[in-house]
Amino acid sequence: MKGFRYLASVVTLELNAALCVGCGRCVEVCPHQVFRIEEKKAALADRDACMECGACALNCPTSAIKVDAGVGCASGLINEWLREKKLPGLKGSGCCD
Amino acid sequence: MRWLETEGGRVPQVTSRLTPADHLGACKARWGINRMNFLVPPGLYAVGEPDAQAPVVVTANYRMTYDIVRGALSGRSVWLLVLETFGINVWCAAGKGTFGTGELVRRIEAVMLSEVVGHRRLILPIMGAAGVSAHRVKKQSGFEVAYACAYAADLPEYLDNGQVTTPRMRELSFNWYDRLVLIPVELVLAVKPIAPVALLVFLAGWLLFGIAAATAATLAFLGAVFTGVAVGPALLPLLPSRSFAVKGAFAGLAYCALLYLFCGGNGWGGTTALAAFLALPAVSSFYTLNFTGCTTYTSRSGVKKEMRLGLPVMAGAVCVALLVLIAGRVLTWGMS
Numbered sequence: 001m002k003g004f005r006y007l008a009s010v011v012t013l014e015l016n017a018a019l020c021v022g023c024g025r026c027v028e029v030c031p032h033q034v035f036r037i038e039e040k041k042a043a044l045a046d047r048d049a050c051m052e053c054g055a056c057a058l059n060c061p062t063s064a065i066k067v068d069a070g071v072g073c074a075s076g077l078i079n080e081w082l083r084e085k086k087l088p089g090l091k092g093s094g095c096c097d
Numbered sequence: 098m099r100w101l102e103t104e105g106g107r108v109p110q111v112t113s114r115l116t117p118a119d120h121l122g123a124c125k126a127r128w129g130i131n132r133m134n135f136l137v138p139p140g141l142y143a144v145g146e147p148d149a150q151a152p153v154v155v156t157a158n159y160r161m162t163y164d165i166v167r168g169a170l171s172g173r174s175v176w177l178l179v180l181e182t183f184g185i186n187v188w189c190a191a192g193k194g195t196f197g198t199g200e201l202v203r204r205i206e207a208v209m210l211s212e213v214v215g216h217r218r219l220i221l222p223i224m225g226a227a228g229v230s231a232h233r234v235k236k237q238s239g240f241e242v243a244y245a246c247a248y249a250a251d252l253p254e255y256l257d258n259g260q261v262t263t264p265r266m267r268e269l270s271f272n273w274y275d276r277l278v279l280i281p282v283e284l285v286l287a288v289k290p291i292a293p294v295a296l297l298v299f300l301a302g303w304l305l306f307g308i309a310a311a312t313a314a315t316l317a318f319l320g321a322v323f324t325g326v327a328v329g330p331a332l333l334p335l336l337p338s339r340s341f342a343v344k345g346a347f348a349g350l351a352y353c354a355l356l357y358l359f360c361g362g363n364g365w366g367g368t369t370a371l372a373a374f375l376a377l378p379a380v381s382s383f384y385t386l387n388f389t390g391c392t393t394y395t396s397r398s399g400v401k402k403e404m405r406l407g408l409p410v411m412a413g414a415v416c417v418a419l420l421v422l423i424a425g426r427v428l429t430w431g432m433s
Contacts, residue, residue, distance in 0.1 A: 001271060001393065002268070003271075005339055025231060028244050031267060053227040054227050068397065074404060
């Protein structure tokens with residue numbers, strides 16, 4: 001995104017080119033222009049720009065894309081960790097409850 | 098309410114001109130007032146006088162989203178299919194799965210969309226793609242999904258140029274205004290978890306140092322929260338580093354330095370100054386890190402990494418600050 005970059009080399013996005021049929025859905029749904037079509041196949045143009053929303057994986061008809069998508073705010077993640085440990089969370093703290 | 102007769106039954110006709118009451122509702126929601134009840138009933142709506150060939154635009158039932166979309170469609174004849182997202186916007190609802198394949202397919206059947214329109218094409222916001230699987234919708238309902246644009250404001254251009262998405266329509270922005278409108282509700286949401294902590298700071302300060310110091314410490318703490326929630330996000334591109342925790346720490350350091358300069362830092366004494374410069378940036382850092390949930394470009398893995406590295410540092414800084422304060426207090430008692 002213009003003017004903003006987040007941490008480099010952290011995202012879980014994986015593209016299996018062997019499964020790709022080149023439909024271009026990933027290019028269509030990505031709000032950060034992570035993909036481009038090269039020689040009738042999807043390729044990663046800017047992997048670090050990925051925000052792991054999961055739209056590409058969900059819309060890939062051949063499941064060629066994998067990404068660990070989900071809540072990405074600190075309090076949401078803390079609540080998630082607390083739930084995993086079966087501890088009471090901070091209820092009603094925002095959008096991610 | 099005016100109604101439009103269609104093959105699939107009567108459809109309510111809505112105006113696309115927003116009234117002052119709509120704007121007031123949006124403004125209140127930005128401050129967290131009636132925000133979770135700011136919704137419209139899901140279903141099919143007619144904007145203008147749509148016919149069987151008119152485009153179908155899909156959106157969420159958060160009232161602010163619905164208002165922005167119908168406002169953007171002003172002067173056109175379009176079907177508006179509103180999904181049940183329980184008053185949540187498209188992006189967050191897609192993340193939760195309520196703006197999703199299942200709800201879209203159910204809603205298409207419930208409103209008998211295939212009777213109302215002759216074509217088989219739906220126009221969806223790009224931010225909805227995180228919840229909707231286009232090929233599954235096609236398989237289950239027969240409707241083709243087109244992800245049109247990221248912002249409703251680009252819908253007129255999209256509809257006018259033969260429903261083709263230009264690269265610009267896919268781009269997200271996160272400018273000053275985009276960030277500033279998010280801050281009021283973040284402040285309101287922060288009040289509840291912060292109030293007991295502030296009370297604790299006040300009581301502990303009162304016991305150890307008296308009421309004047311307790312008041313000062315509580316105000317300094319609340320200022321650090323405000324710096325993390327509001328100042329950090331507002332100044333986001335100006336603060337150094339890509340890490341939100343580091344950005345917040347810098348904002349907190351600047352805030353603490355200003356306090357030191359303008360609130361009699363010379364008279365604080367060594368322990369208080371050290372504690373302030375440790376604890377206040379840590380508090381701001383946490384709250385700016387939490388703003389990653391509101392941005393449109395941070396990844397979950399990145400936030401996890403920041404938390405793994407940052408939370409121990411923040412907690413450590415606060416603990417050391419408390420120890421320094423208590424040790425300083427015990428030493429002065431010992432000497433007096």
